[in-house]
Amino acid sequence: MSLRLLVVASETPKQRDARRKSVGQSSDETYADTLRALDPSCDVELVSCVDGDKGFSLDELAGFSGIIFAGSPIQMQEKTSETRSAAAFMREVFEAGTPSFGSCAGLQIATVAAGGTCKARDDGMQAGFSRGIVATPEGRTHPMLNGRPLSWTAPAIHSSVVDRLPPSATVLARTNDTPVEALEIRSGSGVFWGVQYHPEIAIGEIAASLRRQSDELVEEGLAADPGAVDAYSRVLETLDADPERRDLAWQIGLDDEVLAVEKRTRELRNFLSYLHERAVA
Known part of the structure; x- marks a missing residue:
């Protein structure tokens, strides 16, 4: 059975x-192509939850097989028209009962919509990769993380984290400096699976993002100049073009959990499998 998917953007126009000029696509467009x-x-539609794009009724949202929230620079700890709009959209997704998934900002939007909070990351920006991700006891048996090893690395760029969990959330993975790397939220009639990292993007896009935020990385002390x-970005681009460059992978500490598409996208693959199983149940 073919899945009907809705990808939700939370980037402003x-x-x-700006992202299209950098890598050729906005975050939601990258997500759609990955799916x-x-x-x-699958049939993929796009919508924005922050810029007044066309909305969907609850019945229309319920008609999708799954709804996926892409990443963005949105800061859900701030009170803005964009954050309020994003949280309101996610609450409607929960009410509609359609299974949902989100990366990075998507995880934070769902957290706030369900009653949790976010905050600025204590250690400043995480830029490039999240290393040493480990599943919690609940995460080790959760279908979203099926196939992940005991510890893994994933593409990640973010400056805020989940601060307080909503009452309906279960933490599925964490690192030493990011307390929520993956979670499940059950709210209303809906279930949300989310990760703070980016299983949907290739490391070439990480390179472009680092270049786009070069001045900020220098200001934060993550790069000398x-x-x-x-x-560093050129190394990532070379690896993106030729994942068999084991010398470069060794130098920057990456393995197939990042370099192999089928492993890097594992959470998304597991979510799509869940949707297919649900469709035929």
Whole structure:
């Protein structure tokens, strides 16, 4: 059975255009292409939850097989028209009962919509990769993380984290400096699976994002100067083009959990499998 999927953007029009200039696509467009590559039979629609794009009634939201929230620079700890709009959209998704998934900002939008809170990350920006992710006891048996090893690395770029969980949440994975790397939220009639990292993006897009935020990385002390950011980004781009460059992978500490598409996208693949199983149940 073909899945009907809705990808939700939380980038503003200006942010979407900036990302298109950097990597050729906005975050939701990247997500849509990743989903189509994982399941060529799926039908994907796009909508924004922050810029006044067309909305959907509860019945229309319930008609989708799954709803996926893409990442963005939105800061859910701030009180803005965008954050209020995003949380309101997610509450409607919960009410509609359609299973949902989110990466990075998507996880934080769902957290706030269900009654939790977010905050700025204590250690500043996480840029490039989240390393040493481990599943909680609940996560070790959760279908979203099926196939992940005891510890793994994943693409990640974010400056805020979940601070207080909603009452309906279960933490599925964490790192030493990010207390919620993966979770499940049950709210209303809906269930949400989310990760703080980015299983949907290739490391070439991480390279472009680092370049786009080069000045901020220098200010935070993560790079000595823009040239250092560019040099690291060039290594990532080379690896993206040739994942068999084991010498480069060794130098920056990456393995197949990042470099192999079928492993990097594991949470998304597991979510799509869940949707297919639900469709035929």
